[in-house]
Each structure stands twice: as C-alpha cells, then as structure tokens.
Amino acid sequence: MRNKLLIIGASGQGKVVADVALKMNKWKSIGFLxxxxxxxxxxxxxxxxKSCDTFKYFQDCDIFVGIGNNAVRKLIQEKLEAEGANIPILIHPSAVIGEKxxxxxxTVLMAGVVINCxxxxxxxxxxxxxATIDHDNIIEDYVHISPGVNLAGTVRIGQGTWLGxxxxxxxxxxxxxxxxxxxGAVVVRDITEPGTYVGVPARRV
Incomplete structure (x- = not known):
C-alpha cells in the first residue's frame, strides 16, 4: 500500500468510494482523476x-476505479492491471466480514455491508x-450489488451482472x-440467459 490514493471518477460512485477511503484512514492524501x-x-x-494521466502516478499512488458502470469499470481496471498498477481493496469500517x-x-464494500463466511x-x-451476502456465495468479477440487496446462502452471481x-x-x-x-425483484429460480429481469418473482423482459 502506498501513501497516496487516486480515484478515477469524481461523480456519484467516486464520491462514495472516496468516503470509504477517508474513513479507512490509510492514505496520507487522496485525489481524483x-x-x-x-x-x-x-x-x-x-x-x-484526467484519466489518461493515470500512468504518471503508478510509482507513487494506489489507483482505484470509482465508476459505477460495470463494463467501463472492467475496461479501465483491466488496462491498469496490465500496466502494473497497484489496485487496493476498500472496506468501510462498519462492514462486517465473516471468516474465510x-x-x-x-472491490469496494460500502457502509453497513455484511458478508458471511x-x-x-x-x-x-x-x-x-x-447489502447482505450470506455464506458460500461466489460473486464473479465486476458485479454491482446495489444498496439493500439481500443474497441468501450458496448463490453465484455471474460476471458483469447488476442487482438493483x-x-x-x-x-x-x-x-x-x-x-x-x-x-425490488425477487429471484427464486436460476437465471441462465442474460437479460433484464424484474418483478416478484423475477421474470425476463
């Protein structure tokens, strides 16, 4: 971990990411791109x-992508990883994290998140x-789990999925x-086809 953190994106998602980083109290300085x-x-x-300036800061700064769109976040983070950027994990102090x-x-865990063992x-x-994630879940890369989502035990969420x-x-x-x-959708059976699902129970639209 370096002494400085740069967050790519200064709008809504970036602000909440910055708030988590500030409360972690691990970096001497935080800035936005x-x-x-x-x-x-x-x-x-x-x-x-700007985001194109990121590579100037690799040696001195941790870099975090504070963008809500899954596809854009994936594109930027994969490019950063390929170039050797140091990308941290951000965890709000109020998050509860189980064993193993x-x-x-x-990845960022916001305020009040609970992740079980x-x-x-x-x-x-x-x-x-x-958001609450119960035991034995697998959340694949670049998933966005929105506020107040509840996942029961032994759930798997595929890459790039967004839960409202x-x-x-x-x-x-x-x-x-x-x-x-x-x-507010309630998923009660496997979803095997990409798409948008709404309602109780959730159905594809």
Whole structure:
C-alpha cells in the first residue's frame, strides 16, 4: 500500500468510494482523476488530472476505479492491471466480514455491508450500502450489488451482472453473466440467459 490514493471518477460512485477511503484512514492524501474539465474538486478533494494521466502516478499512488458502470469499470481496471498498477481493496469500517471471505483488488464494500463466511468476491465489484451476502456465495468479477440487496446462502452471481436496489436472491441459485435484476425483484429460480429481469418473482423482459 502506498501513501497516496487516486480515484478515477469524481461523480456519484467516486464520491462514495472516496468516503470509504477517508474513513479507512490509510492514505496520507487522496485525489481524483476525472475527464470533466469543469470539475476541479469533489467533496473537497482535488481533481489532479484526467484519466489518461493515470500512468504518471503508478510509482507513487494506489489507483482505484470509482465508476459505477460495470463494463467501463472492467475496461479501465483491466488496462491498469496490465500496466502494473497497484489496485487496493476498500472496506468501510462498519462492514462486517465473516471468516474465510476472499476479496479481490478493485472491490469496494460500502457502509453497513455484511458478508458471511466462505464467500468469494471477485475483482472490481461494488457491494453497496447495507447489502447482505450470506455464506458460500461466489460473486464473479465486476458485479454491482446495489444498496439493500439481500443474497441468501450458496448463490453465484455471474460476471458483469447488476442487482438493483432492494432485490433479493433466494438460496442455492445461479445468475448468469451480464444480467440486470430490477429494483425490488425477487429471484427464486436460476437465471441462465442474460437479460433484464424484474418483478416478484423475477421474470425476463
């Protein structure tokens, strides 16, 4: 871990990422990189350059991708990893993490998250405010789990899937890659085909 952290993206997701990083109290300084020339600071944190400037800071800074879009986050993080960037894991101090939980670089756990034992979280995941993930889950890379989502035990979420706010997944289920689960949806059977699913029970639209 380096003494400085740079967050790519200074808007909504980047702000919450910065808030987590500040509360971790592990970096002497935190800055943003953002391509909007009209944004000079966010949350009182300076925007020090554009995303294309990232490679100038590799030797001195940890780099974190604070972008909510799964596909964009994946593209940027994979490029950073290929170039040898040091990408941390961010964990809000109020998060509760069970035994034998594995977290991967570029993942952020927001305030109030609960992850129970023997769960694996992939690279570049967003586990948002108050989400709960029970035992023996597998969350693949670049998944976005929105605020208030509840996953029961032994659930697998495929790469790039987005679970909307307040959605629920029952136990022993698999959701394939690149799905969108609507706000408040309840998944009660395996989802094997990519697409958008809404309702109670969740159905493809």
């Amino acid at each position: 953002d391509d909007d020339e009209n944004v000079e600071s966010s949350m009182g944190i300076e925007v020090v350059g 939980v594995e977290l991967s670089p570029g 023997c769960t694996t979280i992939g690279r570049g995941c967003i586990i948002n405010t108050g 706010i307040g959605s629920t997944v029952s136990n022993n289920l698999n959701i394939t890659c690149e799905c969108k689960i609507g706000a």
